Amino acid sequence: MNLSLGVKVLVVVICALFSVIVAMVAAWLSHTPGTPAGQAVLYGGGAFAGCLLLCLAVLSALKVL
Template sequence: MNLSFGVKALIVIICALVSVITGMVAGLLNHDPGTPKRKSVIFGGGVFGGCMILCVTVLTSLGVF
């Protein structure tokens, strides 16, 4: 695909936002009341990274980048 730079940047921003939302939900689901939040934040960050890598990999295989 021959997409302009602006469209590619918009797609990457959308992927990042979806990954942030997924990481936040995973961190909230991982948190137990009365325990430190550090473990949940690290878990959510890992889920964010994994989701972002998955999104970029799928877009690369579709030929967007």
């Protein structure tokens, strides 16, 4: 695909926002009452990184980026 730079930036921003939503849900699901929130934040960070890498890899394979 021959997309302009602005559209490519918009696609990356959408992937990042989607990854943030996935990370928040993963952190919320991993948190248990009575435990420190640090572990849930680290779990959410890992989910964010994994989701963003997966999204960008799929878009690169489809030649969008």
